[in-house]
Amino acid sequence: MSIRLYIPLDTSARAVGADRVAKAVVAAAADRGVDIDLVRNGSRGLYWLEPLVEVETSAGRIAYGPVTPRDVAGLIDAGFLTGADHPLRIGNIESHPDFARETRLTFRRVGLIDPLSLPDFEAHRGLNGLRKALALAPIEIIDQVIRSGLRGRGGAGFPTGIKWKTVAETRAERKYVVCNVDEGDSGTFADRMVLEGDPFMLIEGMIIAGLAVGADKGYLYVRSEYIDAFRVLEKAIAIATDAGLLGRSVMGSGKTFELEARLGAGAYICGEEMSLIESLEGKRGVVRAKPPLPAHAGLFGMPTVVNNVQSLTAVPYILGEGPEAYEKFGQGRSRGTLIVQLTGNVKRGGLFELPFGISIREVVEGIGKGTRSGRPIRAVQVGGPLGAYFPESLFDTPLDYEAMAARGGMLGHGGIVVFDDTVDLASQARFAFAFCAHESCGKCTPCRLGAVRGRELMDRIIERGAGPVETEMLQDLTTVMTDASLCALGGLTPLPVMSAFKHFPEDFQRAKALRSAAE
Amino acid sequence: MARHRRWDAALAKQMALRLADKEGALLPILHELQATFGYIDDRAVSVVADVLNLSKAEVVGTISFYPDFRSSEVGETVIRLCRAEACQSVGCEHLVAHLKDTHGIEVGRTTSDGRLTVESVYCLGNCALGPSILVEEQPFGRVDTTLLDELIAEARR
Numbered sequence: 001m002s003i004r005l006y007i008p009l010d011t012s013a014r015a016v017g018a019d020r021v022a023k024a025v026v027a028a029a030a031d032r033g034v035d036i037d038l039v040r041n042g043s044r045g046l047y048w049l050e051p052l053v054e055v056e057t058s059a060g061r062i063a064y065g066p067v068t069p070r071d072v073a074g075l076i077d078a079g080f081l082t083g084a085d086h087p088l089r090i091g092n093i094e095s096h097p098d099f100a101r102e103t104r105l106t107f108r109r110v111g112l113i114d115p116l117s118l119p120d121f122e123a124h125r126g127l128n129g130l131r132k133a134l135a136l137a138p139i140e141i142i143d144q145v146i147r148s149g150l151r152g153r154g155g156a157g158f159p160t161g162i163k164w165k166t167v168a169e170t171r172a173e174r175k176y177v178v179c180n181v182d183e184g185d186s187g188t189f190a191d192r193m194v195l196e197g198d199p200f201m202l203i204e205g206m207i208i209a210g211l212a213v214g215a216d217k218g219y220l221y222v223r224s225e226y227i228d229a230f231r232v233l234e235k236a237i238a239i240a241t242d243a244g245l246l247g248r249s250v251m252g253s254g255k256t257f258e259l260e261a262r263l264g265a266g267a268y269i270c271g272e273e274m275s276l277i278e279s280l281e282g283k284r285g286v287v288r289a290k291p292p293l294p295a296h297a298g299l300f301g302m303p304t305v306v307n308n309v310q311s312l313t314a315v316p317y318i319l320g321e322g323p324e325a326y327e328k329f330g331q332g333r334s335r336g337t338l339i340v341q342l343t344g345n346v347k348r349g350g351l352f353e354l355p356f357g358i359s360i361r362e363v364v365e366g367i368g369k370g371t372r373s374g375r376p377i378r379a380v381q382v383g384g385p386l387g388a389y390f391p392e393s394l395f396d397t398p399l400d401y402e403a404m405a406a407r408g409g410m411l412g413h414g415g416i417v418v419f420d421d422t423v424d425l426a427s428q429a430r431f432a433f434a435f436c437a438h439e440s441c442g443k444c445t446p447c448r449l450g451a452v453r454g455r456e457l458m459d460r461i462i463e464r465g466a467g468p469v470e471t472e473m474l475q476d477l478t479t480v481m482t483d484a485s486l487c488a489l490g491g492l493t494p495l496p497v498m499s500a501f502k503h504f505p506e507d508f509q510r511a512k513a514l515r516s517a518a519e
Numbered sequence: 520m521a522r523h524r525r526w527d528a529a530l531a532k533q534m535a536l537r538l539a540d541k542e543g544a545l546l547p548i549l550h551e552l553q554a555t556f557g558y559i560d561d562r563a564v565s566v567v568a569d570v571l572n573l574s575k576a577e578v579v580g581t582i583s584f585y586p587d588f589r590s591s592e593v594g595e596t597v598i599r600l601c602r603a604e605a606c607q608s609v610g611c612e613h614l615v616a617h618l619k620d621t622h623g624i625e626v627g628r629t630t631s632d633g634r635l636t637v638e639s640v641y642c643l644g645n646c647a648l649g650p651s652i653l654v655e656e657q658p659f660g661r662v663d664t665t666l667l668d669e670l671i672a673e674a675r676r
């Protein structure tokens with residue numbers, strides 16, 4: 001009988017050598033005449049342990065990591081194919097303290113199953129949500145999503161069920177479900193992990209959305225940087241189509257739903273839903289003014305649901321296990337789980353699915369164990385390039401939508417970037433403007449020109465320090481950008497800038513301090 | 520350049536025709552052209568405009584909007600280096616400086632021997648294990664100057 005082994009095909013695991021480890025394992029097993037069955041799975045999300053190798057043994061799945069190609073021969077000789085002891089042996093990864101503290105609802109199968117095996121997916125509660133949805137009227141599906149309290153995970157936090165209801169109630173000859181897989185925020189990769197680790201879950205979520213709103217076609221817009229994840233997704237769509245999950249009659253129900261994946265082309269702004277729709281239509285990704293909302297007139301002028309991956313993938317759980325099972329996690333108006341992506345200068349980074357409400361400190365210190373450089377943490381940026389920089393004094397802020405907003409920040413897509421004490425927040429503020437200038441779609445002046453002016457102003461501040469004049473200019477400029485930009489790229493760039501200015505004023509005075517020290 | 524075909528108008532037209540029936544076919548066609556030829560030749564504009572019944576201005580406007588679409592050939596190996604926040608926090612700018620100081624390579628340019636192009640990108644989705652780069656389609660994480668030197672040497676070999 002062959003021995004089943006798991007080595008991730010996940011991009012981050014591959015970035016630290018998973019392919020080379022897989023090759024070494026296959027070669028070493030062949031040398032020794034051992035028959036193995038190698039599954040390329042998603043990552044468990046504990047990235048500091050990648051490449052993680054799991055072996056199926058009579059005592060369950062035993063993990064070893066991080067494994068290098070050079071470790072492989074030694075591991076085999078030590079008997080790791082039967083779960084034997086070795087310095088790299090972790091045991092069952094689900095008992096690892098950092099995994100065990102998680103509440104995995106959406107990510108329960110990621111890393112566990114063979115991402116492209118429908119039988120494996122079904123054996124782990126896959127399709128339960130869709131089966132239930134097929135027995136419900138559209139309005140009942142929507143009602144369950146509303147009752148779960150699910151809010152959009154793409155950044156804005158809009159209630160998903162309400163969005164679906166609007167589309168369902170809009171009459172039209174055609175409707176669309178669009179999944180936003182642009183995931184452009186630095187510090188995030190949860191959507192990629194779904195594509196690589198459990199793509200059928202996303203397909204299931206999209207079909208349910210289609211049934212709920214009356215759409216029979218869906219698109220996934222995937223950023224081109226995720227080319228490998230895109231290929232996994234395309235394979236999953238083909239498999240789901242062959243199996244009758246997608247197509248003319250979804251699981252024999254007589255209802256049609258088809259899916260097509262499309263690649264973006266390197267523009268961050270195409271994550272904004274109106275720009276994304278323009279891009280899917282084959283045009284420049286210039287942001288379209290709202291109204292009309294996409295729910296009324298979106299893709300090709302038709303009513304369109306645009307949702308983030310994490311919004312859509314919460315739905316199979318909600319339908320399958322019931323809205324209460326989801327809603328019971330979280331706090332206040334932030335229900336269910338938050339997909340935390342802990343990144344940057346951190347010792348133990350990765351993806352952790354946790355109920356809303358855990359504090360920043362528990363994440364960066366409790367799970368992350370401080371910086372990778374070993375120096376003190378000075379700042380975190382939460383919520384991507386448009387999110388605020390927080391100092392240590394705000395680390396007790398709970399991670400939920402309202403608590404973050406109350407302290408002048410935002411959760412965004414759940415990314416946390418850790419910086420040590422070598423960071424210069426004036427440079428980070430400059431970068432925020434430069435990024436906005438680089439990515440602006442050009443439609444409105446406050447963003448297109450404001451960002452360039454802001455970058456120049458920050459150059460001056462970095463060179464000379466922020467006096468009263470510079471301070472006033474910075475305030476005026478960011479106020480105009482906040483108030484008069486058409487979309488959140490121009491509108492939220494002031495958030496990282498002014499949070500850096502507010503919490504780290506000394507970095508905006510460094511040039512002056514240096515000058516007076518020299519005098 | 521073995522990995523890409525030479526410009527061929529008939530082939531370009533064939534590719535455009537094959538995808539023309541898709542909704543919003545322009546981006547898929549442009550991706551296909553670039554994958555085949557390595558860049559989007561100026562001569563492709565009228566071919567695509569004809570097939571999709573668009574004005575040339577619309578096609579040119581779309582090509583120029585998206586950073587992915589290149590209007591000229593690039594080096595034999597393309598390295599994309601992430602310069603977004605999570606990679607900044609672990610020193611990606613040191614790599615940029617190292618490329619320049621040690622290898623004379625400017626990010627955003629192709630080396631004069633045509634062997635190598637290094638481009639900036641903003642996030643490769645490997646933010647827990649940065650600094651991150653992509654050599655063609657192969658991702659690398661926790662990149663330091665030693666690894667970078669090896670990858671450059673390999674690309675120039």
Ligand SMILES: Cc1cc2nc3c(=O)[nH]c(=O)nc-3n(C[C@H](O)[C@H](O)[C@H](O)COP(=O)(O)O)c2cc1C
Nearest residue numbers: 152153154180182183184271272273307308311488
């Ligand atoms: C500049 C900008 C970039 C965005 N990028 C993304 C993205 O990469 N992924 C995403 O899901 N939403 C992104 N959004 C939010 C979308 O506009 C939209 O709110 C979201 O896709 C709706 O889905 P949800 O309700 O499920 O969150 C972005 C918004 C802006 C202004």
Ligand code: SF4
Nearest residue numbers: 441443444447487490
């Ligand atoms: S704020 Fe910037 S990105 Fe958004 S519409 Fe205006 S110019 Fe375009």
Ligand code: FES
Nearest residue numbers: 601606643645646
């Ligand atoms: S910020 Fe560099 S990979 Fe995400």
